[in-house]
Amino acid sequence: MWPNQTRSWSRSPLFQILSNPEFLAEGTAIQDLFNPDRVLIGGRETPEGQKAVQTLKAVYAHWVPEDQILTTNLWSAELSKLAANAFLAQRISSVNAMSALCEATGANVSEVSYAVGKDSRIGPKFLNASVGFGGSCFQKDILNLVYICECNGLPEVANYWKQVIKINDYQKSRFVNRVVSSMFNTVANKKIAVLGFAFKKDTGDTRETPAIDVCKGLLGDKAKISIYDPQVTEDQIQRDLAMNKFDWDHPVHLQPMSPTTTKQVSVTWDAYEATKDAHGICIMTEWDEFKTLDYKKIYDSMQKPAFVFDGRNVVDSEKLREIGFIVYSIGKPLDGWLKDMPAVA
Known part of the structure; x- marks a missing residue:
């Protein structure tokens, strides 16, 4: 501060933290951005937090239908992202576990997965047997989920999700x-x-x-x-x-x-x-x-x-x-x- 300069204090701005997880897939990221299945926005359950949520929602509303913009609290938004990737990885590990049984019995995993996928409650996506899943998200997000479960005293739940990765390694x-x-x-x-x-x-x-x-x-x-x-x-x-x-x-x-x-x-x-x-x-x-x-x-x-x-x-x-x-x-x-x-x- 220069000599004789008067110090002026102004009130610091108040920031709100939002959770806006992305659900983009490699190879289709631009398409996913312009035509998302849903947009998820999480914020604090306070008047200020909800105002921030609505502000961000208004940005997405320029190209995303309003009924596809979901608003939740912060924890729900964070866990929804982890759960989505965990569920997808779980489907891959499930069909891969069945592939081992198919080989042992003489069944054809493509026929089994097709029949299973015709069930409207299950659907056909992510039911292709393979040598295993990869990418930057599935294993990382499952391990994050495992860590959160263990920190919250839920070892049985943590072990359940660990098994998805164990089947992938198997x-x-x-x-x-x-x-x-x-x-x-x-x-x-x-x-x-x-x-x-x-x-x-x-x-x-x-x-x-x-x-x-x-x-x-x-x-x-x-x-x-x-x-x-x-x-x-x-x-x-x-x-x-x-x-x-x-x-x-x-x-x-x-x-x-x-x-x-x-x-x-x-x-x-x-x-x-x-x-x-x-x-x-x-x-x-x-x-x-x-x-x-x-x-x-x-x-x-x-x-x-x-x-x-x-x-x-x-x-x-x-x-x-x-x-x-x-x-x-x-x-x-x-x-x-x-x-x-x-x-x-």
Whole structure:
């Protein structure tokens, strides 16, 4: 303050904190913004808080119908966001749990999920069996929910939601075990082509992608991995595979890949190059181009017997078997002599 300057005090403005969680999905974020299922606004249950809620509601009302703008208290808004992602992940883990049972009994998980989805109380969305869910939200939000439950003295509820993640981890381990057991109980020094590394198609996002754990599982058995993804860079793949993973059930850090293991991984920008001289193919992302590849050309360039392990159920397994592949599809009746193999845990 300068000499002789008079200090003037003004009343500090009063701020209100609102909760306005987003429900955008990667690949459709702009569409989700302009045509949302709902907009959720949470605020304090005071006159000032409700005035702030109505102010924000008026902004959204310019393009969102008023009956789709929901207003709640702060905790309801925060938990609604976590619950939405937890419920979606739960559906994926549920159908993936059924996929293991389908393989054990000879049922077809696509037929089961279709029949279940025709029930109007359930619906068909998020009932596609796969090698597991990934992305930045599902696991993070479930773990947030687990933490809140434990802090509020609800261990049984926390354990319920933990199980959703455990089934997801189990599905990835089961997939790796199926690959190894199908290829005569070892993939050591065998080339495995991994088609797709992103956690879902139409994005280059690799956060929590199942491909990381599957690749690490195969590398643990000394496989040679060749990876192709149309959007994920080699640097990103190498960083993901070199990163430590924290096991929250057994709090120790798993070891990152050693320089020797890193040499067992190659990244290509062509699916045909990735599969050349490979013993097996693992389809890890549901990219549309994987449905239309020339699999006869791929088969001719591979070692024999040639295996396809479809972690997303994107290829026509019968057509591939006609070409000569031994095919494993998540939750589908097993191929030929694989039927006589014991269930993979």
